[in-house]
Amino acid sequence: MILSGDPPRSRALSILLVVIIAALAVAPFVFPGAKAMNVATKICIFAALVASYDLLLGYTGSVSFAHTMFYGIGSYAIAIALYSMGPTWTAVATGLAIGLPLAALLALCIGLFSLRVEAIFFAMITLAVASAFLVLASQLSWLTGGEDGRSFQLPELLRPGTVLIPKDWFGFAINGRTLTYYIIFFACAAMILGLLRVVNSPFGRVLQAVRENRFRAEALGYRTVFHLTYANCLAALVAASAGALNALWLRYAGPDTSLSFSIMLDILLMVVIGGMGTMYGAIIGAAIFILAQNYLQALMSVASNAAADAGLPLLPGLLHPDRWLLWLGLLFIASVYFFPTGIVGRLRSGARQST
Amino acid sequence: MTDIAASDALPKPKRDLLPVLLPVILALAMIPLIGSGSSWVTLTMASLAMGMMIFIMASGLTLVFGLMDVLNFGHGAFIAVGAYIATLVLLPLASWVQADSLLLNLAVLAPAALAAMAVSGALGLLFERVLILPIYGQHLKQILMTTGGLIVAEQALYALWGPQIIPTPLPTSLRGSFIIGDVAISKYRLLAMLVGLAVFLGIQLVLNRTKIGLLIRAGVENREMVEALGYRIRRLFLGVFMTGSGLAGLGGIMWALYREQVHASMGNDLTVLVFIVVIIGGLDSIGGCFIGALLVAMVANYGGFLVPKLALVSNILLMVAILMWRPRGLYAVTSR
Numbered sequence: 001m002i003l004s005g006d007p008p009r010s011r012a013l014s015i016l017l018v019v020i021i022a023a024l025a026v027a028p029f030v031f032p033g034a035k036a037m038n039v040a041t042k043i044c045i046f047a048a049l050v051a052s053y054d055l056l057l058g059y060t061g062s063v064s065f066a067h068t069m070f071y072g073i074g075s076y077a078i079a080i081a082l083y084s085m086g087p088t089w090t091a092v093a094t095g096l097a098i099g100l101p102l103a104a105l106l107a108l109c110i111g112l113f114s115l116r117v118e119a120i121f122f123a124m125i126t127l128a129v130a131s132a133f134l135v136l137a138s139q140l141s142w143l144t145g146g147e148d149g150r151s152f153q154l155p156e157l158l159r160p161g162t163v164l165i166p167k168d169w170f171g172f173a174i175n176g177r178t179l180t181y182y183i184i185f186f187a188c189a190a191m192i193l194g195l196l197r198v199v200n201s202p203f204g205r206v207l208q209a210v211r212e213n214r215f216r217a218e219a220l221g222y223r224t225v226f227h228l229t230y231a232n233c234l235a236a237l238v239a240a241s242a243g244a245l246n247a248l249w250l251r252y253a254g255p256d257t258s259l260s261f262s263i264m265l266d267i268l269l270m271v272v273i274g275g276m277g278t279m280y281g282a283i284i285g286a287a288i289f290i291l292a293q294n295y296l297q298a299l300m301s302v303a304s305n306a307a308a309d310a311g312l313p314l315l316p317g318l319l320h321p322d323r324w325l326l327w328l329g330l331l332f333i334a335s336v337y338f339f340p341t342g343i344v345g346r347l348r349s350g351a352r353q354s355t
Numbered sequence: 356m357t358d359i360a361a362s363d364a365l366p367k368p369k370r371d372l373l374p375v376l377l378p379v380i381l382a383l384a385m386i387p388l389i390g391s392g393s394s395w396v397t398l399t400m401a402s403l404a405m406g407m408m409i410f411i412m413a414s415g416l417t418l419v420f421g422l423m424d425v426l427n428f429g430h431g432a433f434i435a436v437g438a439y440i441a442t443l444v445l446l447p448l449a450s451w452v453q454a455d456s457l458l459l460n461l462a463v464l465a466p467a468a469l470a471a472m473a474v475s476g477a478l479g480l481l482f483e484r485v486l487i488l489p490i491y492g493q494h495l496k497q498i499l500m501t502t503g504g505l506i507v508a509e510q511a512l513y514a515l516w517g518p519q520i521i522p523t524p525l526p527t528s529l530r531g532s533f534i535i536g537d538v539a540i541s542k543y544r545l546l547a548m549l550v551g552l553a554v555f556l557g558i559q560l561v562l563n564r565t566k567i568g569l570l571i572r573a574g575v576e577n578r579e580m581v582e583a584l585g586y587r588i589r590r591l592f593l594g595v596f597m598t599g600s601g602l603a604g605l606g607g608i609m610w611a612l613y614r615e616q617v618h619a620s621m622g623n624d625l626t627v628l629v630f631i632v633v634i635i636g637g638l639d640s641i642g643g644c645f646i647g648a649l650l651v652a653m654v655a656n657y658g659g660f661l662v663p664k665l666a667l668v669s670n671i672l673l674m675v676a677i678l679m680w681r682p683r684g685l686y687a688v689t690s691r
Contacts, residue, residue: 063498113678120426120638123498124630125674131627132671139667261623265506268499317514326510333503336496337489 002193004200008280013347017280020287024185028178035294037177041184041249043290045242048188050270051195051282052238057268058277059199060231061211066110066126067267069133070103070236072259074243077102079150079253080143087153092248100240107236111229134259149254154180158248184245191238196279198234207231208277262325266293269328272335275342284343297321374685375642378649385657396538398656404544406652407551408613412606413629413636413644414558415599421575421639423592425487426494428501430603430629432508435622436478437471437604438611439512442521444470452526460526468608475604476597478508483596505622512619521617529612547609554602558641571595575639631670635677637684646685650677 008014020043023030027040053067077099078092085091114125137144144150154176156162162176198204209217210224218224247253266289274285304319318326339346382399389395416430444467445452451463486504490496525543532541562568573581574588582588610625611617632651636643651670658669665672677685 057495061495063495113675116682120494120498121634123428124426124634128627128631128634128671128674131624132668135667265502268502272499314514317517320514322518323510323514325506326514329503329506329510333486333500333507336499336503340496 004193004197006196006200006279008344010344010347010350012350013280013284013344016347017283020283021189028174028181029172037181038249039290039294041181043287044185044188045246045249046267046270046286046290047283048191048245049239049242050267050274050286051192051279052235052242053267054271054274054276054279054282055195055199055207055231055235055238057271058275058279058281059204059207059211060228062115062228062232063123064126064232064235065123065264066130066133067235067239068259068261068264069126069130070107070239071243071246071263072133072137072253072255073103073106074099074240074245075247075253075258076137076144076150076243077240078244078247079152082152082154083145083150087155089155092155096241096244099244100237103236103240104233107233108229111232112225115228115232116225130264131261134255134261137259138255145254147255149252149257151252154248154251158183180249184249187241187245191241192279192282195234195238199279203227203230211277265325265328265332269332269335271342272332272340273342275344275346276340278342278344278348281342281344288343293324297324300324300327371686374646377685378646378653381650381653381657385653388661389657393537393539394660397540398660399653400540400544400548402653402656403649404541404547404551404652405613405656406649407548407555408606408609409628409632409652410551410645410648411554411609412603412625413632413648414554414641415602416629416633417636417639417641417644418558418571418595419599420633421641422571422595424492424578425497426501427482427487427599428498428626429482429486429504429508430501430600431622431624431626432482432505433475433478433600433603433622434607434610434625434629435512435617435619436508437475437607438523438617438621439516439521439607439619440474440604441467441471441608441611442523442617445523446521452524455527457528460528464526468605471604471608472601473604475607476601479597479600480593482600483593487596505626509619509622512622516619518619523611523615523617525612525615543612547613550605550609554605555641555645562641567591567594628670631674635674635684637681637686640684640686643684643686647677 008017024040024044028037031037031040049067049071053064056062056064056067078095081091081095081098085094110122110126110129114122138147140146141148153159156176158176158180160175160177162179163173164176164179165174167173199207206217206222206227209220209222210227214224243253243258246258250257270285270289271281272285273289274281274283298321300319300323301321304316304321307319308316317323335342341349382402385398386392386395389398412430412434415433416427419430420426445463448463451459454460482501482504486500487497490500529543529546532539533545534540560568562572570581570586570588570591574591578588607621610621628651632647633644635647635650636645650673654669654673655666659666
């Protein structure tokens, strides 16, 4: 019921999912450190963000480069509202009430403009619009704080200083930070389950039909532009919500954390690694990728230093942690080429062969 | 059935002149808004020069998309690589660049441009063989793969040259401007315009007056038919791809000299600009691409002069306006 009749369909995949979700659910108690909490939160938020991107890339087959723009709209809406109205719940509500419709409206405009013609048009136009938005966000500094972004205070209840259950009651403390984490966790879980419901509805079937053969879907009488635009708006809404959650966690919104092109690449990579058109791939991809990002970059810096000490030419530069994107790009090309179905696709086909 | 006698001329395709007139109309409409005649001439010359440079960069993308139905999201990488290769020639010979002699200046610029084109072209060969060959006809994968290629190329530039900005000063004899009356025309802009015009005419000549051009145009119209007639369209593809990336390299060095600096992120930034031009032009038409480049440059220059704040989003507004008018761009050759 809760999975909308689309179970993982592979034992290994189910186990992996259960492990990830269980680890995330108990993260504040088992991994209480600041860095581990950040990683857990980022996995939750990106799982939802990547799932919404999967709705576009995996289910309708259209590549959008504007997904970080919607993510950024959500982030900035919350940040600007809390910054200018002070740390109240009204401000949070105002931010959501402005940010989410704005994202949906923008998605509607882009969709109506570019989805009429072809996937390639959509990709190019989203890229152009997203880069213009990035420039706007960093130039309109009276509104967005420019390159510095906006830091803000959270409402009283969500602050780390607010102790809800002191440590001496049950042996662990629950403070405002833990509460924020659980708000994010459950909101993201709800969004992913909602998206799972969408893709398994008749509407989702039409999207897949459009992906497989747009001409035939149109000939069957579906208004494909309407369906694609609707999917685009839905994805934008979820992305903006994920952005808002991200801003709440970081207490900050800026171009680097919410709009930059490298986040877009991260999202693309997570979808491809996890498996396009599966929804579960979003959770797996986000978990693996963010763990690797946070713990492998340290390894790269060690390797880079070792190579520099050994006096090797070129290698220290190539292995420098700032060149993380280089290896990511290579990994991306390799995974599009060799594993187009991603981890979920692999696990499922393995399960089918064995039965 | 109507009889057509053999002596009758074939029906001529309808000429569609409105897009051609668009830049002219735009330029004329700006005269009263700008007011002063000399600043109008300066701005118009600046737009023409900038437009030609953008055209050189975008033409390769258009050719490749038109003929091969491949949209290369990594096109910007060739631009950046061209600029960086040019610095390899320009920086060691800096004394020649600074020398006040046109001959010495050109003796540096020519090999720099040739090296930029050659290396970009070679990179194009690699790109086509490694990234695009396995996935012809699959748009989704092409977009993903070439985007990956752009990232890898950009990061490799960072790793090899470092993240700092490399200054590329203009050669001495190209500095300054010709002054006619109270109108100043910068020498480098004039050169850029001449090169751009030469490239445009060259492409048009090759496309319209040679057998290779005939095959390319036929391939754009109907690829299978050309193959059925026994031509190896694969070789043609590769040649066009390498030419396109070579032109991007040439555009890269010209842009580097125009801005007088080189940075690894330039490929990424210019990709967006080039895409807007190609969308406006109609994706697969050289003429449309040319007009699109001029329009983008004009809007950027006039807009920057009249309403500086607007310049940030002027390209997007122009694109939206054009697509409202013609949803497939100015000249769409094929109706894909």
